[in-house]
Amino acid sequence: MQEWNRNSEIAEFVRNRRKKSNLTQIELADVTGVGVRFVRELEQGKPNLMTDKINQILLFFGHTLTPTPISDETRRNLGE
Template identity: 50%
Template sequence: MGLAKFVKEKRNAVKLTQPELASKAGVGLRFLRDLEQGKETLKMDKVNQVLSMFGYELGPVPKSEQNHDK
């Protein structure tokens, strides 16, 4: 599962709107929208601010064959 889908599903699971999650995570609404839309260039510290709301953080993961095609 990609990061964008993960964040959107977690946000929906806790019944938060994008503006509510952005406010609680301390990031801008535009940043959260970009994150959920899969923008490829985002600041990792801000991504971690959002992920920390769900008990997660960014970390290295092995590349899959699917990621090699990008």
Template identity: 75%
Template sequence: MEEWNRNNPIAEYVREQRKASKMTQTELSDLTGVGLRFVRDLEQGKPNLMTDKVNQILLFFGSTLKPQPID
């Protein structure tokens, strides 16, 4: 089983954006239409989440997942 990384870039970004917007996880869940458990799992760095739902939250903050070359 893959270990969760709370400090992964997506988890950190979503958590920081949500807090900067002064929202609770419940409010983010309601505003984006994804489940509260999904928001919690995402912010805790769960490694295998559905990308369409991740994008649903990222789009709310004006971002999206995209391929990036590895250095």
């Protein structure tokens, strides 16, 4: 089982944007149409979340999940 990573880029992005927007987790859940539990798990870095729900939140902030190229070094270190 993968460990949760509170410092993942998506978790930090959502948490920081929510706070800059002066929203609570409950308010973000209400305005984006996802559950409060989902917002909490996303901000806590749960590794297995539904991408469509992540995009619901990211779209609120004007972003979306997209494939991003990674370096050869990162690719070599994926199995560690």
